[in-house]
Amino acid sequence: MPITNLTPNPKHNVNFTSNCGKDLFNQIGNITAQVLPPQDVSTYLSIVLTTQGQLLKVEASNSEALTTYGNTVVNITEKLVSTLVKPTDTTYSVNISLDDLVTQVFAVGPNANVKEIPPLNVNNSQMDIDLIHISENNHGSAAVAFMSYSNMANMLKPSFFNPTNNTVKSMLSTVVSATLPKTPNTQLSTPVNFTLQHITDVVPDSTLSCVYWNNTEWIVDGCELLQSNSSYSVCSCVHLSTFALIMEINPPPGESDPLMELLNTVAVAVGLFFLSLTLLTFAVCRQNLRRNLTPLTNLCLSLFLAHLLFLLTQKFLQYIRANQTWCAVMAGVLHFLFLSAFVWMFIEAVMLFISVKNIMKIRSNQEEVLGWRCLTVIGYVIPLVVVGVSVGLYPDGYGSDQCWIKTDRDFVWSFLGPVCLILTLNFIIFITVIIILRTALSKLSSERSQIKQMRVLVFKILIQIVILGGPWILGFFVDGSNVLAIVFLFLNSQQGTFIFLVHCALNYEVRQQYRKWLKTFCCYFRLQHKTEK
The missing domain is CATH 2.60.220.50 (Chondroitinase Ac; Chain A, domain 3)
Incomplete structure (x- = not known):
């Protein structure tokens, strides 16, 4: 042609x-x-x-x-x-x-x-x-x-x-x-x-x-x-x-929206308030609650410290980011605290599994499995080892623009990897627990009240896992979506609120204790009022 x-x-x-x-x-x-x-x-x-x-x-x-x-x-x-x-x-x-x-x-x-x-x-x-x-x-x-x-x-x-x-x-x-x-x-x-x-x-x-x-x-x-x-x-x-x-x-940090910044601060502050109230309730009502509170207490403590540090870091971000070393240290501590919360969540699931396995001796066996000192070592050493290994493999992995884990070399998987593993293991444990409970319910008649209590506990811990794990799973899909980013921040900031509702507000024993406190307060107030007259 x-x-x-x-x-x-x-x-x-x-x-x-x-x-x-x-x-x-x-x-x-x-x-x-x-x-x-x-x-x-x-x-x-x-x-x-x-x-x-x-x-x-x-x-x-x-x-x-x-x-x-x-x-x-x-x-x-x-x-x-x-x-x-x-x-x-x-x-x-x-x-x-x-x-x-x-x-x-x-x-x-x-x-x-x-x-x-x-x-x-x-x-x-x-x-x-x-x-x-x-x-x-x-x-x-x-x-x-x-x-x-x-x-x-x-x-x-x-x-x-x-x-x-x-x-x-x-x-x-x-x-x-x-x-x-x-x-x-x-x-x-x-x-x-x-x-x-x-x-x-x-x-x-x-x-x-x-x-x-x-x-x-x-x-x-x-x-x-x-x-x-x-x-x-x-x-x-x-x-x-x-x-x-x-x-x-790296994209330049966009100008922050003052309204969104205020809403985020208020949301985190509300979550911190309810986490504080939850920890106070556990401390006062420990003798009245029929379960081992060590995992849940340490979970709330880790979340409280993580959210408080996150709030302070974001509030003074411009000053912290100016010093790269401080920014990296803050990111490493946040990594440790959030991982610790998930490890304690896993420990609580394991304790639940052990209690269900020994359902005929719920009260006694739960205390005999592992002491609080041993649990504390496990709950904090594992995340410390993960952070230590991460620092050893990639020392420059901490200190992004938001003073969090960098995404270079997929380093963010040093956090998301353990989280996904724990959520997977928890899912397996809950399937096993449900099977055991169904078997026990069909065989036992005299222990139905104990089984019912255990089923309620299973439900509460399952809700807790969804509360803690759901937002981080959502984090996989946040990139590029402002709506998902807002939902992610809200759900994460309100983890303390959800935990308070599940383990305190919906707990019969805690509500009874709250009523006693309210009556005592009312009586004291009336007495004071009569004395003044």
Whole structure:
């Protein structure tokens, strides 16, 4: 087909559609010539780039379609560039320079009298490859093509790198491609180094990543950043593909909404008040409650300290964040306290399981299982070990913008991992407890009152686990949703309120004690009133 028949008419660009682009790509992709003169290849490449520019206008809002077209452009370009390679006994080099694409092809033959080939340079990007060693594995012949795309970042967008990472991503270099056309054995003996010029300034404290395109996303597998300065970065890769240098920047902290800040402070304060009231109730009513309160008391204590520290940290965040060490310490202590709360929740579930197993001796056995000193050691040593191991593996994992766990290297799983494990184990324990209770209920008649009490306790602890675990599970889906973020903060801040309602307000023994206190207070008030008269 004549080349002129494929060239889009600029006068009709206003009528350009995606189908037009697909047709042009299909026609060029069906070219079967093995070797083409550079001027023909240049013309075809111009058609591809013109079509690419039109598709960027037509499909500007369709990222998925642009990704597909980007893959097509890369594949067609590599196919056209491969037709520049022709048989040679010595060496052969050809360059093509267009507005949005610069290409260099270098080939060596069996009689090439060179020890090494010079670096390939395109559009201020450089590639060092051991083509001589590659040719030795291909009967003395090999060819390499190096291409730089100026407009490809608009199709293969940097946002396709680590899409779950909440950072601002941008291209720090042009997109480049490297191939070994008409070379049967493409195994690399040594990594290939790319020196990429920065197309924008490097932001302080940003993260640079050497990446390659894998059909739908940018990934780092097989590539690493060797060195970098203000102008250039050197990437090393163990394979050839389409590469780029991506810069990640932590999003700037948005301006806080005074109303939301006030609501958050009030909500946390309310939760702290009810946690204090719960702890006071347990301290005064300990003798009247028919259960081991050590796990629940320590759970409330851990939550109280965690929420209090969180409130103070957020209240004075601008001062704490100025000192990175203090910020990291606060994050580590919060990590420990929240983990401790979940460990105590697990201990309470285990104690419940043991009590149900010994349902005929509910009262006595529960006290004989483990003493409060042993439970205290378990409840606080386990989270301390987790935090210690986390610090040892990744010392810089604490101290995000909010003085919490950083998301780098998925370090947040040092918290979410144990939480998910504990919630899973608690679920298994509760299934087992329910089975045991059903069996006991069918066999025992004289102990029905004890079984009923145990079923109520099971229900309360189950509600407690939902109260504590539900908000953190919801936290997996908060990213990007303001509504879910508000729900997450509310549920977390009101954990103390829910615990008070479940274990105090809905507890018959506690209500009776409250009535006694109220009567005593009323009697005292009346007596004082009569005395004054």
